[in-house]
Amino acid sequence: MSFDDAIEALSTDALKFVSDGQILGLGSGRAATAFVKSLSRLVRAGDVDIRGVPTSLQIKMAAQLGGIPLVEADQVGCIDVVFDGADQIDSQGFVIKGGGGALLRENILIGMAEKVVIMADSSKFVTNLARPVPVEVHQLARTSAIQKITDLGGRPSLRKLERGYPFITENGNIILDCDFGTITEPESLRQKIIAIPGVMECGIFTRIPDVIYMADIGGRFETIVR
Structure with missing residues (x-):
């Protein structure tokens, strides 16, 4: 089962939210990369004059390759x-992010945004959030954060690379992937996690997106406007 055609189609459709002179936040991952490619074609054609703010080195390189002018947050x-x-994404519009490790920068940009457009395939949509929550933690707080997250009912696991080394974010921090089972109160859980000393960011994003794209197989997609 592949969502590639739908991701490409919706990334082109999302260009309708782009206007001349705008500053655009460029997220990370497969859907964001597809959008950057579509945006690059628009920029190279001279149809819009925009600036992009990347959330990761991966998306920064893709944007530079596409000729998109960049600025920092x-x-x-x-x-x-x-x-x-x-x-x-749950039924209320709450989102878990951070699988690629860019959750801190992504949430900074979302907090600065007038409008948020989220793009994902249909397999990501659930009634209640239930996947492990990425938590970005300062290295000095590793042991204490693990204990406090455990006290909250989570099962934290240090994210590691294939060779066994700890995954280090572009901000120099570690990530704990924390399994809380089914999450019925995401806002409350986020507040408790963020309150832990040494936690830099939590992968539960409680800003409800203004527009959500849901990609399906066969090149189809659905647009949900809130």
Whole structure:
């Protein structure tokens, strides 16, 4: 089962939310990369004059390759539209992100955005969030954060690379992937996790997206506007 055709189709459709002179947040992952490729064609054709704010080195390189002018988040006061993917989306619009490790930068951009557009395939949509929650933690707080997350009912696991080394984010932090089972109160759980000293960001995003794209097989997609 492949969602590639639908991801490509919706990434082109999402260009309708792009206007001349805007500052755009560029998220990370498969859907965001597809959007960057579509945006690159628009920029190269001279149809829009925009600036992009990347959330990761991966998306920064893709944008540079596509000729998209870039600025950093600390150079702008706000972002017009953020285009990003998701690891899981519940029926209320709450999202789990951070599978690629860019959750801190992604949430900063989403917090700065006037509009948020999320793109994901239909396998990511659930009634209640239920996948492990990525939590970005300062290295000095590794042991204490593991204990406090365990006290909250989670089962934290240090994210590692294939060779066994700890995964280090672009911000120099570690990630704990924390299994809380089915999450029925995502806002409350996020607040408790964020309150732990040394936690830099939690992968539960509680800003409800303005637009959600759901890709399906066969090149089809659905647009949900909230």
